[in-house]
Amino acid sequence: MRLDVITIFPDYLAPLRLSLIGRAVQDGLVDLRVHDLRMWTTDRHRTVDDTPYGGGPGMLMRPEPWGAAFDDVLGPGDAGTADPPARVVVPTPGGRPFTQAMAAELATEPWLVFACARYEGLDQRVLDEAAGRASLDEVSLGDYVVNGGEVAVLVIVEAVARLFPGVIGNAGSLVEESHADGLLEGPGWTKPSMWRGHAVPDVLLSGDHARIARWRRDQALRRTAARRPDLVARLEPDRLDRQDRSLLAELGWVVDPGGTLSRLADAPPPVAD
Numbered sequence: 448m449r450l451d452v453i454t455i456f457p458d459y460l461a462p463l464r465l466s467l468i469g470r471a472v473q474d475g476l477v478d479l480r481v482h483d484l485r486m487w488t489t490d491r492h493r494t495v496d497d498t499p500y501g502g503g504p505g506m507l508m509r510p511e512p513w514g515a516a517f518d519d520v521l522g523p524g525d526a527g528t529a530d531p532p533a534r535v536v537v538p539t540p541g542g543r544p545f546t547q548a549m550a551a552e553l554a555t556e557p558w559l560v561f562a563c564a565r566y567e568g569l570d571q572r573v574l575d576e577a578a579g580r581a582s583l584d585e586v587s588l589g590d591y592v593v594n595g596g597e598v599a600v601l602v603i604v605e606a607v608a609r610l611f612p613g614v615i616g617n618a619g620s621l622v623e624e625s626h627a628d629g630l631l632e633g634p635g636w637t638k639p640s641m642w643r644g645h646a647v648p649d650v651l652l653s654g655d656h657a658r659i660a661r662w663r664r665d666q667a668l669r670r671t672a673a674r675r676p677d678l679v680a681r682l683e684p685d686r687l688d689r690q691d692r693s694l695l696a697e698l699g700w701v702v703d704p705g706g707t708l709s710r711l712a713d714a715p716p717p718v719a720d
């Protein structure tokens with residue numbers, strides 16, 4: 448998988464050369480190329496921003512350096528080149544929310560190009576130009592504002608690259624983790640079995656694998672109901688077993704006539720978890 452990042456702060460992406468992703472880069476599984484947008488400026492001050500037409504606070508990124516960057520990074524992008532089609536990702540608080548499903552989809556792509564905006568964002572024509580020569584996704588981390596796209600690229604690349612075959616040693620951990628099946632993962636314990644008066648739940652020491660699996664699923668359901676009722680409402684009832692349904696019913700969730708889970712108005716208040 449090839450990853451290009453265009454930014455005015457290339458040093459910000461240094462963490463991608465550490466840990467698991469760093470190993471994948473070292474091993475050649477991920478071809479990471481970080482570019483300084485100012486390479487494509489032509490004026491003495493290497494200007495990348497300017498005031499918005501129509502007035503208003505802050506600065507926007509001028510289109511010319513981005514156009515030159517796309518020309519060099521994306522290339523002509525026609526059938527005459529051997530390159531696979533690139534997908535351009537622009538992190539922005541105005542984008543579609545980034546999810547595990549989006550991470551899984553991006554992990555199937557051979558080539559992602561990230562364009563990091565700073566200031567109040569990009570001139571709209573940069574986005575129009577990108578959309579005209581590649582498929583474009585504007586992606587948001589969530590409902591809050593950070594100062595630039597770089598931190599979002601760190602998040603997105605961490606989420607995407609770890610799904611890439613060979614990046615994570617233990618593929619089983621991908622199946623059981625939070626969000627893999629629409630539920631939050633429950634709590635976990637390791638040794639020692641007693642620590643400062645806190646015991647590990649007996650069931651986990653029982654050696655009864657079926658009972659442990661059931662208990663863990665109950666924990667995941669309880670936690671998801673307490674912390675993320677929006678996720679419970681999106682579960683597909685057909686994929687729930689009898690015990691799932693009975694536990695959810697205890698927590699006030701029933702399958703309504705429309706076939707979706709909803710919480711009874713008179714259900715007891717969710718318990719903190």
Ligand code: 6GU
Nearest residue numbers: 538539588589591593599
């Ligand atoms: Cl992707 N960028 C910025 N600047 N702020 C954000 C964001 C992205 N996602 C949430 N807030």
